[in-house]
Amino acid sequence: MPSRRALLAGLAALVVAPLSTFAADLPDLGGRTVVVVTENAYPPLQFVDPKSGQAIGWEYDAMNEIAKRLNIKVEYQNTSWDAMIQAVSDGQYNIGMTGITIKDDRKEKVDFSDPYMRSEQFMLVRGDETRFSDGKSFAAVEDALVGAQPGTTPFYTAVYEVLDGNEANPRIKLFETFGATVQALKAGDVDVVLTDGTAGKGYVDASNGGLKLVGGPLGSEDFGFIFTKGSDLVVPVNAAIAAMKADGTIDGLNKKWFLDYKMGE
Incomplete structure (x- = not known):
């Protein structure tokens, strides 16, 4: 079985693709509400903590950090994987997250962020x-x-x-x-x-x-957030991802969830 350290190196490789931007000054989206849908069945990306009953994980932390940097208010919703891409495509939700692989056929229905993880x-x-x-x-x-x-x-x-x-x-x-x-x-x-x-x-x-x-x-596969086609959120979120990679925030999330966190403890 691969060691935890080896898995981290393989799973969270950050040199995955050219970043859209390294903008130092992120856009301010004025406190708008953004509805984010997830599955809560993909530890440690997003799942329900067995002790507290709260939804937690890498993607929650990342999205909350993105929200803080862009000045948006996130409203989380839950749905099954097989309904998620179509629901985001139809505009029921603004963003989807559940370790979604960036694939060309999916790009026909939704827009993707830059990769945040491999x-x-x-x-x-x-x-x-x-x-x-x-x-x-x-x-x-x-x-x-x-x-x-x-x-x-x-x-x-x-x-x-x-x-x-x-x-x-x-x-x-x-x-x-x-x-x-x-x-x-x-x-x-x-x-x-x-x-x-x-x-x-x-x-x-x-x-x-x-x-x-x-x-x-x-x-291997690259993960990204998904958006309704033509969403004006893609560029700001990509800027936030770039900034979080550049300042070590994503490295910190990788350490927290892939090295330090142990489910059930």
């Missing part, structure tokens, strides 16, 4: 799993099942990089939320969940040995 895909399995240790050996275990959300990067990784390219392969079991896939894994209903290391590490840390990551990374 993540890598790993295989999350039960702690006592011995039948397979990577994608190739998993594919060879014909009765082993994978859990995924339809339309997500893990779903397509399972289909095209681990299995046979058949999107209707019966070995793929679909769930509405990422959290549900992990619960199915714990219950033995599926045998692997393909996830970026960010979420996977959070669940491993909270599992007391019940879960582990196996194999090497199956590919």
Whole structure:
């Protein structure tokens, strides 16, 4: 299993793309209200704290910091992943955040911010799993099942990089939320969940040995916030992300959530 430090280096690499701007003076948006939607099922990016019942995480901290720097008031809403992109596209919400991979087909529906994080895909399995240790050996275990959300990067990784390219392969079991896939894994209903290391590490840390990551990374992806097409928020948010990278704020968030925070403690 990759070390925590190695995961941090891989997941939170910040040299991901040219930044839109390094503007020192950020725009003042006059205290306007911005509705941000998330899933609250993707630790440590955003999730419900088991102790306090409050929604917390890396993306909440980052968005709250962006709001402070741009002088906006954030109103948070919750929805499932499969509804999020369309809902933001339709203008139900101003911004969406849940570790959303920047992909060309999604750009047809929504605008993306500059990348704020790079993540890598790993295989999350039960702690006592011995039948397979990577994608190739998993594919060879014909009765082993994978859990995924339809339309997500893990779903397509399972289909095209681990299995046979058949999107209707019966070995793929679909769930509405990422959290549900992990619960199915714990219950033995599926045998692997393909996830970026960010979420996977959070669940491993909270599992007391019940879960582990196996194999090497199956590919990398850049995360960004999504906006309604043509939104005037994209440029200001990109400026804030650039400033937060430049002054070390994002490094601090990475340390807080990927190194220091331990779920359940």
